[in-house]
Amino acid sequence: MTTTAPASVRAFVPTGSGLSFTGLLRSEWIKLRSVRSTIWSYATVVLISFGMALLMSVSIDFGDSPVPADAQATLLAQAATFGVFFGQLVVAVLGVLAISGEYSTGMIRSSLTATPRRLPMLAAKAVVLFVCTFVVGVITTVGSYLVAASVLGGKGISASLTDPDLLLPLLGGALYLALVAVFALGVGAILRSSAGGIAAALGIILLLPIVLPMIPAQWATDLMPYLLSNAGLGVFGLNAFGPESFEVWQNVLIVLGWVAVSLAGAAMLLRRRDA
Amino acid sequence: MIQAQSLTKRYGSKTAVDAVDFTVQPGRVTGFLGPNGAGKSTTMRMIVGLDRPSHGAVTVNGKQYREHKAPLREVGVLLDAKAIHTGRSAYNHLLAMAATHSIPASRVKEVIELTGLESVARKRVGGFSLGMGQRLGIAAALLGDPATLILDEPVNGLDPEGVQWVRHLVRNLAAEGRTVLLSSHLMSEMAVTADHLIVLGRGKVIADAPVAELIGAANQNTVRVRTPYAAELSALFQRADVTVTGTDIDQLVISGVTAAEIGNQAARAGIALHELTPISASLEEAYMALTQNDVEYRTGGTPGDPGAEHPAALPATDLEGSVR
Numbered sequence: 001m002t003t004t005a006p007a008s009v010r011a012f013v014p015t016g017s018g019l020s021f022t023g024l025l026r027s028e029w030i031k032l033r034s035v036r037s038t039i040w041s042y043a044t045v046v047l048i049s050f051g052m053a054l055l056m057s058v059s060i061d062f063g064d065s066p067v068p069a070d071a072q073a074t075l076l077a078q079a080a081t082f083g084v085f086f087g088q089l090v091v092a093v094l095g096v097l098a099i100s101g102e103y104s105t106g107m108i109r110s111s112l113t114a115t116p117r118r119l120p121m122l123a124a125k126a127v128v129l130f131v132c133t134f135v136v137g138v139i140t141t142v143g144s145y146l147v148a149a150s151v152l153g154g155k156g157i158s159a160s161l162t163d164p165d166l167l168l169p170l171l172g173g174a175l176y177l178a179l180v181a182v183f184a185l186g187v188g189a190i191l192r193s194s195a196g197g198i199a200a201a202l203g204i205i206l207l208l209p210i211v212l213p214m215i216p217a218q219w220a221t222d223l224m225p226y227l228l229s230n231a232g233l234g235v236f237g238l239n240a241f242g243p244e245s246f247e248v249w250q251n252v253l254i255v256l257g258w259v260a261v262s263l264a265g266a267a268m269l270l271r272r273r274d275a
Numbered sequence: 276m277i278q279a280q281s282l283t284k285r286y287g288s289k290t291a292v293d294a295v296d297f298t299v300q301p302g303r304v305t306g307f308l309g310p311n312g313a314g315k316s317t318t319m320r321m322i323v324g325l326d327r328p329s330h331g332a333v334t335v336n337g338k339q340y341r342e343h344k345a346p347l348r349e350v351g352v353l354l355d356a357k358a359i360h361t362g363r364s365a366y367n368h369l370l371a372m373a374a375t376h377s378i379p380a381s382r383v384k385e386v387i388e389l390t391g392l393e394s395v396a397r398k399r400v401g402g403f404s405l406g407m408g409q410r411l412g413i414a415a416a417l418l419g420d421p422a423t424l425i426l427d428e429p430v431n432g433l434d435p436e437g438v439q440w441v442r443h444l445v446r447n448l449a450a451e452g453r454t455v456l457l458s459s460h461l462m463s464e465m466a467v468t469a470d471h472l473i474v475l476g477r478g479k480v481i482a483d484a485p486v487a488e489l490i491g492a493a494n495q496n497t498v499r500v501r502t503p504y505a506a507e508l509s510a511l512f513q514r515a516d517v518t519v520t521g522t523d524i525d526q527l528v529i530s531g532v533t534a535a536e537i538g539n540q541a542a543r544a545g546i547a548l549h550e551l552t553p554i555s556a557s558l559e560e561a562y563m564a565l566t567q568n569d570v571e572y573r574t575g576g577t578p579g580d581p582g583a584e585h586p587a588a589l590p591a592t593d594l595e596g597s598v599r
Contacts, residue, residue, distance in 0.1 A: 016346030116341035
């Protein structure tokens with residue numbers, strides 16, 4: 001080979017700041033806030049929840065019989081987190097799009113050349129998505145509580161935000177939304193397609209609890225409480241609407257299990273596959 | 276400096292890049308040339324770790340790309356223009372890229388000005404023309420003020436003014452001691468932009484030489500001669516290493532001997548020459564001669580000579596096809 005460098009030119013030496021995880025977090029935050037789908041999704045989550053809280057509190061009617069004090073907090077919590085059940089579908093779509101949008105546009109190649117070790121990029125994305133969705137979730141559930149409280153207060157039903165029977169389900173709703181978004185992020189990273197990722201994520205959240213009971217076998221019935229969305233109901237205090245289930249902390253662990261499997265699969269494939 | 280050692284990429288049974296070795300030196304513009312499917316883009320993706328080599332390795336300044344602590348400061352890369360989220364503005368795209376390496380927003384503004392994107396920086400990339408997308412890709416590549424630039428078809432979709440701008444840009448970057456590797460299928464562009472060429476064909480390096488040398492090799496001793504005594508002159512050169520082609524009743528194209536030698540021999544034999552012109556092949560012709568056996572998607576006609584493998588010693592026969 002005839003490859004000799006011209007002696008006159010000195011090789012350029014790069015200087016300046018390097019790659020860091022805080023930098024990646026900032027980058028993923030810029031990415032998340034600078035696409036419209038994020039704004040629309042979060043706005044939809046909040047508005048659906050407010051609407052549901054209003055609808056539910058208007059329709060609650062106990063006539064003249066007074067509601068026991070300890071049931072009032074639970075009732076308010078249910079009205080406030082009812083919208084979470086619908087909101088999870090929206091944040092699931094958002095979670096898938098957070099990564100599938102990069103694959104469909106080719107952006108992933110820019111992201112991965114900036115972060116050639118790859119996994120820190122996925123981790124930063126998951127952290128930013130979790131934190132943002134949790135914050136939006138808190139706004140959603142606490143706001144929905146305020147909506148419900150304004151209606152139910154007139155019907156003699158009230159509870160203080162500091163009441164753990166109320167506060168824990170509200171925070172649980174926000175936590176569940178954030179975890180579903182991260183779960184969907186993993187699904188999107190595994191499937192690398194918006195359509196496929198959304199179908200799979202919504203299928204797991206929405207269809208599995210419908211399809212599983214159709215299987216006439218005991219194991220199918222036994223599995224019901226372990227489904228993502230069924231465990232989720234237990235996290236934000238709507239277990240009355242799902243199959244007989246576990247303690248709240250056990251439900252949180254089940255949801256975390258789903259998230260862990262999804263992220264682990266995504267991480268393994270992200271490392272291995274060509275981009 | 277980029278160094279590839281027996282770098283190989285297989286997709287199933289197809290070998291896209293076949294055990295290539297090359298070195299891209301700093302301080303000059305190296306052109307990556309080859310027909311479609313020759314493995315240029317795959318090689319570039321392997322350099323920055325997007326594709327994993329099936330075999331062999333490639334390093335940038337002595338390390339694998341992923342081992343660098345500041346990858347964007349080491350290598351700026353423009354891959355196929357659309358590696359950008361279409362729903363984001365150009366400014367936010369660059370800002371997000373810059374944030375990973377804590378590159379300040381002032382540098383984002385700088386590269387936007389440098390690439391002439393001020394007026395569209397706040398618009399969403401989805402509405403960009405190919406040329407604007409290309410400028411944005413170059414802006415992203417320059418973001419980290421990198422020591423090495425890898426640009427895949429940078430002039431694609433640019434207007435003539437833009438093409439000239441890229442040409443000056445890469446020449447200046449190389450003059451600053453940076454390593455510049457750019458691919459193109461526009462041979463004429465390479466001739467004026469690159470100092471050194473690596474020619475790929477079917478995943479193999481078929482030439483690795485300075486541009487001037489490659490053109491020189493193709494030019495080597497192809498001479499157009501006009502003489503009323505064409506038959507007599509052609510009889511003088513009945514040798515194995517010389518090809519004589521009659522192109523007109525009084526015109527010959529002779530490959531394998533210098534113009535001087537033809538003149539001397541003709542004078543000795545008393546043959547009058549009316550014209551004696553060394554034919555200078557363009558880079559394009561040199562390139563066609565090099566790659567005619569290595570084109571994956573051929574458009575029918577002109578089957579190549581199976582003997583043409585090595586550029587440094589281009590057999591005269593290979594040039595026949597390229598000399599009109």
